[in-house]
Amino acid sequence: MAAWGERLAGVSGVLLDISGVLYDGGEGGGAAIAGSVEAVARLKRSRLKVRFCTNESQKSRADLVGLLRWLGFDVSEGEVTAPAPAACLILKQRGLRPHLLVHDGVRSEFDQIDTSNPNCVVIADAGEGFSYQNMNKAFQVLMELENPVLFSLGKGRYYKETSGLMLDVGPYMKALEYACGIEAEVVGKPSPEFFKSALQEMGVEAHEAIMIGDDIVGDVGGAQRYGMRALQVRTGKFRIFWCSLGL
Amino acid sequence: MAAWGERLAGVSGVLLDISGVLYDGGEGGGAAIAGSVEAVARLKRSRLKVRFCTNESQKSRADLVGLLRWLGFDVSEGEVTAPAPAACLILKQRGLRPHLLVHDGVRSEFDQIDTSNPNCVVIADAGEGFSYQNMNKAFQVLMELENPVLFSLGKGRYYKETSGLMLDVGPYMKALEYACGIEAEVVGKPSPEFFKSALQEMGVEAHEAIMIGDDIVGDVGGAQRYGMRALQVRTGKFRIFWCSLGL
Incomplete structure (x- = not known):
């Protein structure tokens, strides 16, 4: 994680996808992906603004946040764009x-x-x-x-x-x-209006923001088309490979 | 019906759609469309070859023919392309x-x-x-x-x-x-292969055949693209309006 500082130069806000990035759904609600609880905590302690940007539409925001908090994440309803x-x-x-x-x-x-x-x-x-x-x-x-x-x-x-x-x-x-x-x-993602509202709620311009997600179309493609940087995680590992636009 | 003879000049085979042309489905199996039983009988008494070409796929051919015969139509399984x-x-x-x-x-x-x-x-x-x-x-x-x-x-x-x-x-x-x-x-309609097999079974070339149906895409468009003439019936009346290729 040491290289984050350099690679995020010029970035002031991070949009985090939830399902497949922070946790994997399944029986009993699901499980946090290894390293993700700590990664979110680090991001929130950093100079960066953080917001959660999900396409989850089987659960209300209240239920989703309840699940995430139960899994150990520091997140509130007001931080989630859904x-x-x-x-x-x-x-x-x-x-x-x-x-x-x-x-x-x-x-x-x-x-x-x-x-x-x-x-x-x-x-x-x-x-x-x-x-x-x-x-x-x-x-x-x-x-x-x-x-x-x-x-x-x-x-x-x-x-x-x-x-x-x-x-x-x-x-x-x-x-x-x-x-x-x-x-x-x-x-929802990849709609430009959806990214727009998430960025507005975070108070960050598109060129200052990065989207971290697991979906190449919804997360990465959508964010890049809206002028943001994007990272795709390898689900379940929270290892990151840098996408075409690069950082 | 007097004008049929002239209008069908050069035509030696007729493909008839079934649902919406011969009968309307519904409770209790459905009902024959007024005039259609007699129209089929006339066609079969004429010099024209007749075949039934349907996209019906909720019923087996045996059940479909059973229903049609019960409604008064002169039709056998071997005459139906499905x-x-x-x-x-x-x-x-x-x-x-x-x-x-x-x-x-x-x-x-x-x-x-x-x-x-x-x-x-x-x-x-x-x-x-x-x-x-x-x-x-x-x-x-x-x-x-x-x-x-x-x-x-x-x-x-x-x-x-x-x-x-x-x-x-x-x-x-x-x-x-x-x-x-x-x-x-x-x-099925409008696939060219489907029209081809119906015409082969009838022993008629595309340019000698006419498709009579109620679906502008499946029946009329499909038949015309395959080089046939086509008529669209006004469902429930068996009144015919002549389509763009004309007769």
Whole structure:
């Protein structure tokens, strides 16, 4: 870790992905990745601003932070940028009332949102909630709208659990896009708006910030397109290899 | 119907779509579309060769023909070109053993196919069978293959039932394509190979044939790209409007 000081020259803020970087999900909640609890503590003791930037959308921020604190991380809700709260902000700003196709674990994030007489659809990684019946309902809501609006919390293809690879929200977003002939608005990485809000909340410009994540598309590609530096970790090891833009 | 003779000059074979052209599906099996039973009878009494070309993949050919005969149509199994038997032919030719994500109603078509130790995936309109668990299983099978091969029986976006619009196989094909980073092979309309086999079975060249269907993409577009003429019916009326290529 000695080289961090030099390599982070000009960097004043660090965005940290959570799943696959700080911990691996799985049975019983998951486990911290070796070295990550201490790495976060060091970063927070340094001159750098730190913020957590996740696409987690099966859990509310409160539940996610609870899990992380239980695993030993120094983190609070106010330090986390996550898709569901970002989506709620957009819904309010645009006066939209969503039909929700989301995991029960994240539903509480939408408690303050009017979901009557829906004029848009929000999908997130719903897991088993992606039944034919639920997908068909979301499809029917979209087809009844004059201007169908579909929000997708992230667009990941799949993720790994201890039981094997699992379909993420992206494939289901593609399914609804094709069925309705529309394009979804992605809320979460790699959307530029999502990085923008995370940086604003941290009070750091893009060129002064670095994103540390495990996803080459969502984390690294998205951050670089937004003018940030990016690092990809090798999940489970917290060893870092320096990406194309370099540091 | 008097103008048929003139308009079909040069045509020696007619391919008829089934669902939405001959009958509308729904509770209790469905109902013949007004005039269609008599229209098929007339066609079969005429100088024209007639064949049925369907993307139906929730029912076996035997069940489909049974339903049509019960509705009054003069049709036999040997006159029907359908995706499941076409897929079985391809699987045998290429020595492929499929993992099947299909409706129970069509599973019997695959009775003679080896499905042990699968080295490809076949999806069809599985309806409620498109659970998260079943989709994830198909995804996992594909991801374990060195060269993942996905067959999709048709690629329709949706269809109409009495209870409303229903997602067809196409959206789920797109989901697996995106998840695995692959492109599916479509068996059924609008695939050129499918029209080719229907025409071969009828013994008619493309330029001598006309496709009559209700789907502008699957029936009309597909047939025209294969060098056939095409008519789109206004579902439920059997009134015909002449498409761009004209007759």
